Amino acid sequence: MNRIILTLxxxxxxxxxxxxxTVRNPEIDQWWSSPGIIGTxxxxxxxxxxxxxxxxxxxxxxxxxxQKRSQxxxxxxxxxxxxNWDEEDLxxxxxxxxxxxxYRLSGSEHxxxxxxxDKRGLIAKVTQDPENPLxxxxxxxxxxxxxxxxxxxxxxxYLGAAVFWxxxxxxxxxxxxxxxxxxxxxxxxxxxxxxLRPVHTNTVFWGWASMAMVGLAYFIISRTSNTRIFxxxxxxxxxxxxxxxxxxxxxxxxxxxxxxxxxxxEYIWPIALLFAAGLILTFYNFYQTVAKRKISEIxxxxxxxxxxxIWTITLVVIGYLPTFQDGLGETVIQGYYMHQGVGMWFxxxxxxxVYYYLPTSLNKPIYSYSLxxxxxxxxxxxxxxxxxxxxxxxPLPWWLQTVAIVFSxxxxxxxLSGTTNFLMTMKGSWSxxxxxxxxxxxxxxxxxxxxxxxxxxxxxFRLTNFIWHFTDFNVAHSHMTMYxxxxxxxxxxxxxxxxxxxxxxxxxxxxxxxFWLAFVGLFAYMISLMAGGTLRGLSWIEGESFINSVVLMQxxxxxxxxxxxxxxxxxxxxxxxxxxxxxxxxxxxxxxxxAISPAHA
Amino acid sequence: MFDFHKNHKLLVLxxxxxxxxxxTVIAVFPALQLQQVKPLPGMKEMSSExxxxxxxxxxxxxxxxxxxxxxxxxxxxxxxxxxxxxSDYYYSKQRLDFWRQSPSVLGSxxxxxxxxxxxxxxxxxxxxxxxxFNPRIVVKESVMPxxxxxxxxxxxAMVTKGDLVVPVPGELLKNPDHKLVAKxxxxxxxxxxxxxxxxxxxxxLSPDFxxxxxxxxxxxxxxxxxxxxxxxxxxxTCSACHQATGEGIAGAFPPLAGSxxxxxxxxxxxxxxxxxxxxxxxxxxxxxPFADLLTDExxxxxxxxxxxxxxxxxxxxxxxxxxxxxxxxxNQ
Numbered sequence: 022m023n024r025i026i027l028t029l030x031x032x033x034x035x036x037x038x039x040x041x042x043t044v045r046n047p048e049i050d051q052w053w054s055s056p057g058i059i060g061t062x063x064x065x066x067x068x069x070x071x072x073x074x075x076x077x078x079x080x081x082x083x084x085x086x087x088q089k090r091s092q093x094x095x096x097x098x099x100x101x102x103x104x105n106w107d108e109e110d111l112x113x114x115x116x117x118x119x120x121x122x123x124y125r126l127s128g129s130e131h132x133x134x135x136x137x138x139d140k141r142g143l144i145a146k147v148t149q150d151p152e153n154p155l156x157x158x159x160x161x162x163x164x165x166x167x168x169x170x171x172x173x174x175x176x177x178x179y180l181g182a183a184v185f186w187x188x189x190x191x192x193x194x195x196x197x198x199x200x201x202x203x204x205x206x207x208x209x210x211x212x213x214x215x216x217l218r219p220v221h222t223n224t225v226f227w228g229w230a231s232m233a234m235v236g237l238a239y240f241i242i243s244r245t246s247n248t249r250i251f252x253x254x255x256x257x258x259x260x261x262x263x264x265x266x267x268x269x270x271x272x273x274x275x276x277x278x279x280x281x282x283x284x285x286x287e288y289i290w291p292i293a294l295l296f297a298a299g300l301i302l303t304f305y306n307f308y309q310t311v312a313k314r315k316i317s318e319i320x321x322x323x324x325x326x327x328x329x330x331i332w333t334i335t336l337v338v339i340g341y342l343p344t345f346q347d348g349l350g351e352t353v354i355q356g357y358y359m360h361q362g363v364g365m366w367f368x369x370x371x372x373x374x375v376y377y378y379l380p381t382s383l384n385k386p387i388y389s390y391s392l393x394x395x396x397x398x399x400x401x402x403x404x405x406x407x408x409x410x411x412x413x414x415x416p417l418p419w420w421l422q423t424v425a426i427v428f429s430x431x432x433x434x435x436x437l438s439g440t441t442n443f444l445m446t447m448k449g450s451w452s453x454x455x456x457x458x459x460x461x462x463x464x465x466x467x468x469x470x471x472x473x474x475x476x477x478x479x480x481x482f483r484l485t486n487f488i489w490h491f492t493d494f495n496v497a498h499s500h501m502t503m504y505x506x507x508x509x510x511x512x513x514x515x516x517x518x519x520x521x522x523x524x525x526x527x528x529x530x531x532x533x534x535x536f537w538l539a540f541v542g543l544f545a546y547m548i549s550l551m552a553g554g555t556l557r558g559l560s561w562i563e564g565e566s567f568i569n570s571v572v573l574m575q576x577x578x579x580x581x582x583x584x585x586x587x588x589x590x591x592x593x594x595x596x597x598x599x600x601x602x603x604x605x606x607x608x609x610x611x612x613x614x615x616a617i618s619p620a621h622a
Numbered sequence: 623m624f625d626f627h628k629n630h631k632l633l634v635l636x637x638x639x640x641x642x643x644x645x646t647v648i649a650v651f652p653a654l655q656l657q658q659v660k661p662l663p664g665m666k667e668m669s670s671e672x673x674x675x676x677x678x679x680x681x682x683x684x685x686x687x688x689x690x691x692x693x694x695x696x697x698x699x700x701x702x703x704x705x706x707x708x709s710d711y712y713y714s715k716q717r718l719d720f721w722r723q724s725p726s727v728l729g730s731x732x733x734x735x736x737x738x739x740x741x742x743x744x745x746x747x748x749x750x751x752x753x754x755f756n757p758r759i760v761v762k763e764s765v766m767p768x769x770x771x772x773x774x775x776x777x778x779a780m781v782t783k784g785d786l787v788v789p790v791p792g793e794l795l796k797n798p799d800h801k802l803v804a805k806x807x808x809x810x811x812x813x814x815x816x817x818x819x820x821x822x823x824x825x826x827l828s829p830d831f832x833x834x835x836x837x838x839x840x841x842x843x844x845x846x847x848x849x850x851x852x853x854x855x856x857x858x859t860c861s862a863c864h865q866a867t868g869e870g871i872a873g874a875f876p877p878l879a880g881s882x883x884x885x886x887x888x889x890x891x892x893x894x895x896x897x898x899x900x901x902x903x904x905x906x907x908x909x910x911p912f913a914d915l916l917t918d919e920x921x922x923x924x925x926x927x928x929x930x931x932x933x934x935x936x937x938x939x940x941x942x943x944x945x946x947x948x949x950x951x952x953n954q
Binding site: 200201204205208210213214215216218219277278279280281282283284287289290291308311312317318319324327328331332335336339341343344345346347348349350351352353354355357361365394398401402405406408409411412414415416417418421424487490491492493495496561562564565566567568571572578 | 626627628630633634637638640641642644645648649650652653654656657659680681682683684685686687689691693694695697698700705706707708710711712715716717718721722723724725726727728729730731732733735756757758761763764765766767768769770771832854857858
């Protein structure tokens, strides 16, 4: 064995040597791709692998030896004890064991010979077949949370608006996806690609995700503070402010009024001001509610919710202040703004939602409170510094790019803490997943949280920027995160809380269709753009003419449109499920308020 | 003292201050510093027409698909003669007006080509106008949307002297007998696009590109020794107007297939046209000069490709012939 390893080592060393000799002037810029480095890394990997194998084998042999010895000892002890036993006692034990082995249930243990009857009318329906022969029957939500009527109506208002924006925003996205295949679908100025793209992104950001997040947070903030919301009317005002920002902003974008094309700040400042005012009111409302909480501790969810709001307010102010936005100053702010919009608002706030809704869905506490605290502060420290990784190799200062790349790698810490925390919370309840219509959404969201964020960190490296920057790979990444993480988690939270406060469950089949269409659609979308994006980047590196790379993308754009269609259809099903959950006619005891009807009218 | 778990004021204040300090260091300060840069020597200020064109560019959100940054890596060399510098954006990235800020022209997606030097690459007004009206007239595979609302159809009687008529085939118009006239917005946009050229710094001052892969630079060295790929050069430089088929576009760009000039055994006129441009025939658009853009080897490769393709059969052109004609043209 050792001799084989030695020979292998020598062989690889020789190859490394031979390769190194062909290079006369090693280029420092590409140290990572030089054969010497790759070879060394490979060698170290091989050695470590072999070492682990050997150590593993040794350890397991040692442990087995120990176990064998103690088993032998036990056997001897039992033998010596048995010899001393009374024969009658032994027979008695053996007879009993025989009888126990033969025992079978008769099927009438509860009723005996009596006829079974339901005197109190407790049984609603008797069925011999499960609802669906293929999958586990989903457990029904039996828990009803007593919620003050205004809070219930508030949540339904926010979620209703969110659902509307989701359907609208993804309809726009779906339409644009088809334009890659049929560029001449229409000749209408306000439906042209350039104008619609920000309509899609801003609608799903500030319409769908933001409204859903704030709505879901109102429940947490009141519940975990054990008190009422500070002011319902402020919450309503914020609803109007934020929604009118999305309506007016989209209207202006379609008419060609664009703040300057920086992603996610395409709304001009008066519109952004409307939205920011909504955020400030929401923050004030949350803060005051937490301030008059009836328990001394501030639950970890509320850290994330308050943090996300105060950070985003700061972010919008910096993103729109004109003082430092000329020349490349604008580009620095753009990288900072677009990344923090995602990181400090959507990600931070959604994590806050997970810290409440995941444990309550599983009916157990979060695995580690301290990991949540660690993730909170590292989220602030690392996420804030990485905006410039959207402009690697650009004319922005090299040090700024390096800082962004280094801290992108640092993002592993909050991401790993979060993922570990959530998975460990779910551990031991895996069987609950197949029986719940909420947990599959959480599982997908958490897994994507790890995969999407880690992939994002890797994408920030200089090498990966060569291949992927400017290609559709970026588009795949943003859908992996904004859809795979944020949207799936928001769905999980909505399905977790709405039935509990309205008393109406969504149809199980509807939730199933929603889940699978969205999941499969996302995969088709992501994989096609990742594959196409990589090939396109390679084609650019090879120096082929640009139009080749456009032709090359065609089949991948078709698959993207197919995936996008599946996702869009799933949103229609989700909208139907939402209507089912908030339908007015409802059994006692939970009463529905008339106030919710405008939200889905 | 630092009990974040129980003191909500302290928690929120710490989170806010932490974020504010980090943001100042990573975003506000660098941004303030970067807007201090001065324009490059010899850089031209944007004319009012070009500025209006930039406004159209922003309104239609061209930044969604087109970048304007030459990164300092070798693969971006096709988009400019040198990597972009902060000063390059001095004039184009100023606040647009009271409502709108400095435009994000650097972009983050290259669904369409980079436009840093499109003014040099596609210098013809006719080409730009045709391309804006319907990109697939000039580039069949393009997925760019058309911008017909930047143009208007007029009956021939209504066309005035100042109108710029775009030579679009009649079947693409709503009324085949009408003429297509470029609106002001289209002309401004084209003026802006034509102004997009990197300021020349000379080889010494220009920053270098980082070579992307060793394989590529070796391949390049090999290339020069065995001659250039005429087809690829033609695709990159000429096919936008004359088309990959060599058929040109009726009414806009003349065909090269079967052309007398191309097939002339003496390449003199062909090479002269490539070097100094051509605008002698009113029924076609003007051709820009390529003397400063292409080397003798490149022109020889392109001319040879043209003379051997699409049924053309004329002898090859050598770099030496091109060099001679270039000398002659310069002395004129």
